[in-house]
Amino acid sequence: MKQERSRRTRELVLDAAAVEFAAHGYLGANIQRVAEHTGLTKGAVYGHFGSKDALAQALVAHLETGVQGLIARVRSGSAPAVGVSSVREISLVLADLLASDVRSGAALRLTVEQSLSRPQEPPAFVALRAFVEDALRRSGHDDVPRSAAPLLTDFVLILLVGSYYIAPTGREGVPASVRGLWDAFLAPAPSRLPAWGAEA
Numbered sequence: 001m002k003q004e005r006s007r008r009t010r011e012l013v014l015d016a017a018a019v020e021f022a023a024h025g026y027l028g029a030n031i032q033r034v035a036e037h038t039g040l041t042k043g044a045v046y047g048h049f050g051s052k053d054a055l056a057q058a059l060v061a062h063l064e065t066g067v068q069g070l071i072a073r074v075r076s077g078s079a080p081a082v083g084v085s086s087v088r089e090i091s092l093v094l095a096d097l098l099a100s101d102v103r104s105g106a107a108l109r110l111t112v113e114q115s116l117s118r119p120q121e122p123p124a125f126v127a128l129r130a131f132v133e134d135a136l137r138r139s140g141h142d143d144v145p146r147s148a149a150p151l152l153t154d155f156v157l158i159l160l161v162g163s164y165y166i167a168p169t170g171r172e173g174v175p176a177s178v179r180g181l182w183d184a185f186l187a188p189a190p191s192r193l194p195a196w197g198a199e200a
Contacts, residue, residue: 006048009038009040009044009048010048010049012038012040013034013038013040013045013048013049013055014055014058014059014062014103015102015103016034016037016038017029017034017049017055017056017058017059017106018059018102018103018105018106018107019037019102019106020033020034020037020106021055021056021059021106021107021109021110022102022105022106022109025109025110025113026052026056026110026113026114029052029056031045031046031052031055034055056110059103059106059107059110060107060110060111060114060122060124062103062104062107063103063104063107063108063111063124064122064123064124064127066097066101066104067094067124067127067128068127070090070093070094070097071090071127071128071131073093074086074089074090074093074131075131082135082136082138082139083135083136083138083139084135084136084139084152084186086135087131087132087135087136087152087156088182088186090128090131090156091156091159091160091178091182092175092178092179092182094128094160095159095160095163095174095175095177095178095179096175098160098164098171098174099171099172099173099174099175102171105164105171107124108160108161108164109164111124111125112161125153125157128153128156128157129149129150129153132149132152132153132156133149133153136148136149136152137149155185159177159178159181159182160174160178163177163178163181
């Protein structure tokens with residue numbers, strides 16, 4: 001009973017911390033606000049997570065686990081995970097995750113912030129890069145060569161991160177933004193520009 005109560009409290013703290021980090025980033029996040037949101041004392045929050053960094057890392061690990069799980073799900077689907085179509089699918093699935101799970105959204109922001117000051121690519125991005133490379137490698141008939149995998153991965157990351165930050169309706173707008181950008185990317189060249197752009 002005590003362990004279950006502790007687990008629920010830990011989950012409550014993680015959700016509150018996710019809201020705080022998503023809104024303010026790592027530097028602007030305030031543990032006192034996390035405590036107030038949960039109804040706990042600041043000391044009780046630190047009792048579950050020894051530091052602000054420990055809270056942030058728990059959220060980043062949540063995203064890493066989520067990305068790995070979604071990749072496994074796409075790979076085990078009815079259609080083979082090959083070519084650009086599977087890369088599009090994984091990015092749309094990840095967009096849905098960012099929209100529906102505040103922890104993953106907060107973790108994406110934290111991951112981007114950390115990547116600016118660390119030389120190593122974040123594990124979640126490494127896993128996505130490996131998926132893209134494997135999807136292109138396994139496609140013997142796709143129009144995109146395997147050598148394009150790094151650029152295609154960058155494109156997916158730009159879609160996800162950019163859409164998360166600029167989606168007009170907040171997190172809920174991420175899937176529509178990612179889907180629209182993919183549709184524009186895959187459209188025949190003459191239809192990529194609106195009429196006024198083509199005339200300029």
